[in-house]
Amino acid sequence: MANEKKAVEQITSMEEDFAKWYTDIVKKADLIDYSSVKGCMIIRPYGYAIWENIQRILDGRFKELGHENVYMPMFIPESLLNKEKEHVEGFAPEVAWITMGGSERLTERLCVRPTSETLFCEHYKNIIRSYRDLPKLYNQWCSVVRWEKTTRPFLRSREFLWQEGHTMHATAKEAEEETIRMLNVYATFFEQDLGMPVLRGQKTDKEKFAGAKATYTVEALMHDGKALQGGTSHNFGDGFARAFDIQYLDKDNTLKYCHQTSWGVSTRIIGGIIMTHGDDRGLVLPSAVAPIQVVIVPVQQHKEGVLEAAEALKDRLSSVCRVKIDDSDNSPGWKFAEYEMKGVPVRIEIGPRDIESRQCVLVRRDNHEKQFVSLDGLEERVLAELDALTKALYEKASANRAKRTFTATDLATLQEIAAKESGYIRAMWCGELDCELELKEKADVSSRCIPFDDQEPISDTCVCCGKKAKHLVYWGKAY
């Protein structure tokens, strides 16, 4: 598309209409396209390259910790899905069913996997015999399908790409450790690589995964104050192992049930990046996942030596980062707007006068400041700016979150905050489902999580019923 003279059209401003601003960006930054397949999206090269970077980083970290990739069938026979009661109740209403193969009606219908616990369990049952076979640390990169009614690109679509880790352990303790370990892998990725501060915490029973004993989450807060569940990590205990009869012979020569976890993140992350960092000029990408980290724009490129100097810069920088030069016929102003729309972290401009004074102009996508930078040691400077950009994004998002985090100790206050503000509301909870439902009804908020790092009680009583409080909970509206 680089050669295409397309006008960089205005996008809706965030303040005017955040939802419209979001869909403008996913289209105008060439991340996705729609098709005649309702509720599904086409992920275009620029969008897919972001996902490839996410995959590469996470896959490397999973493997460092000993995880191995596998591939399971995309279909689940109805009888297999039915094996774990809570699980099937959670997922059956939202799966797509295959009923015909060619021109023949199937004797048993198959669903397209909405998640693969049942398939992994059937396989683990086959391959686990002894304590020597444990732990099994498997992961799968694939697409899954959930038949959603209302869909939005990246955030909620009928098909999405994700990874699903599925592990089996000898003891409950090891399974819990794995669940938390992988949650922390996600938290580190969000915070350090994506510049997105996250709350780590536990989901309430109402919000946990169908069939899990405990679900942990990393929750991010978007620019507009709505929460986004960024990744989840589930401890299944031995529930599935009992349903699927997955036992191992332990050292003491007795049969024991395995303990199981699963954990996943999806292309949803891309929606989270957009809504956390984007601005009215378009996308803002954290350096680690930006398909193009540096764009070089030659200024007065028809003048002698300019293109050569730009090419020389590209050659130097390509050894340390993903760099692109745009020497198309479009004006520098057009190019500036285009790569701002695409969220490229660093722009370098170089023209005749810069060449003379052995410098270039460097502009970071987040703060738009023009810096005159010496060509000597440019590689180190660019790496430092890429790093500083992600840190600055993190600080900005943290400030937004701080500004949008409220506290309520009684229902009236909670309702008032929920009506006026958008963000997290910290409030005590008794642990009862009824109170969760009542807060949903009366204030339109759901429990986001019981945070790990903010547990000091702020009052003794439940914000809803006034009975003895059990947990400090973050409440909010979510994508």
Add this chain to the structure above:
Amino acid sequence: MANEKKAVEQITSMEEDFAKWYTDIVKKADLIDYSSVKGCMIIRPYGYAIWENIQRILDGRFKELGHENVYMPMFIPESLLNKEKEHVEGFAPEVAWITMGGSERLTERLCVRPTSETLFCEHYKNIIRSYRDLPKLYNQWCSVVRWEKTTRPFLRSREFLWQEGHTMHATAKEAEEETIRMLNVYATFFEQDLGMPVLRGQKTDKEKFAGAKATYTVEALMHDGKALQGGTSHNFGDGFARAFDIQYLDKDNTLKYCHQTSWGVSTRIIGGIIMTHGDDRGLVLPSAVAPIQVVIVPVQQHKEGVLEAAEALKDRLSSVCRVKIDDSDNSPGWKFAEYEMKGVPVRIEIGPRDIESRQCVLVRRDNHEKQFVSLDGLEERVLAELDALTKALYEKASANRAKRTFTATDLATLQEIAAKESGYIRAMWCGELDCELELKEKADVSSRCIPFDDQEPISDTCVCCGKKAKHLVYWGKAY
């Protein structure tokens, strides 16, 4: 599985029962497992790691040539599949149909993609306007579904993993160049990276892809003399572009139809590797795709210094190749058999006496020769052996192919060869479908391809009907 004390059981010998030998290997080398999902396979960590290596190598080559990855929906609405007549006739009988989403019957049924030409065309129609937008060089890594009646792991399964390139060009010439260019990328990969000699050639109309103008193929010959279509590259001309109305405004200000290609290889490659290189001890993997390239087996590992020396070797070698040390309690003999079964290209043994004389024992998987090798410069030596192994596999497979390539100038001879031998039969053909069908009926052979590199006529007349011959064709039985 490294710690698991499993006996390396005998596999069926190739000569006794090649089909049984094959299924023994895919199971006992831990490549796949079966599940309750009929006709689909579970690709286990060791099998999937081979696929990841295949992906990494090919993906890098595609990108070097300017291709970009995208992701299309996995569903195709029936009306979209129906848009190109020949295409739908070819694929409709073998697709899986979604008819229900959750508890609702869909108003239009969706098939799970058997291939994605129609989805790409719909998207290209949306994004191609001008000659400046061309070429579009897209590729997708995904899984596809074809509702096969009889299935075999890797070779033919209802779901398989593949890549499908889909490109759009301004002219017929450029499309033809791309089709051949990508065929050559495949040929190089098979021959140089996998050690598998391939025939490059054109498919007859009967065997070409549904909707293509021309299909090119790389055909490999398995150890048992049956052919395997390794990869195909299709030139669609402007057939789909006309069906989908994909036009661009050319420099001369007139609207023109685009010219299109597609090309793909799949997890079938893994079946091809097994059946080309495997032997009665198990899998033999070409170095480029082996998950473990070198296994270090300590001998008398309880003796002082042995494990340390083995670890030191591993540290040195890990900078140049994928190396693993097996210091489990299993005997060296057990380990030798285990890694032979898994096809690890190079085994290194090190024991007390080796340490004393600053050497180790190196055994290559293909020839089983024991070599005493100095520890000095071991990295270079190992790299040389890994390279030599792939070359030796190529030579061995080439010799098998030469031995199994026959020539016939009359039908009786062709029938006699087909009855007695297994391999390619070179014979002239008039170009008529009737003769292809007759050869299938009378000699149970199908046309593999009209080869690029063997075109000198061997007679003037068709081997079947005796009329004037048009092409030299390779005939054979295929997987």
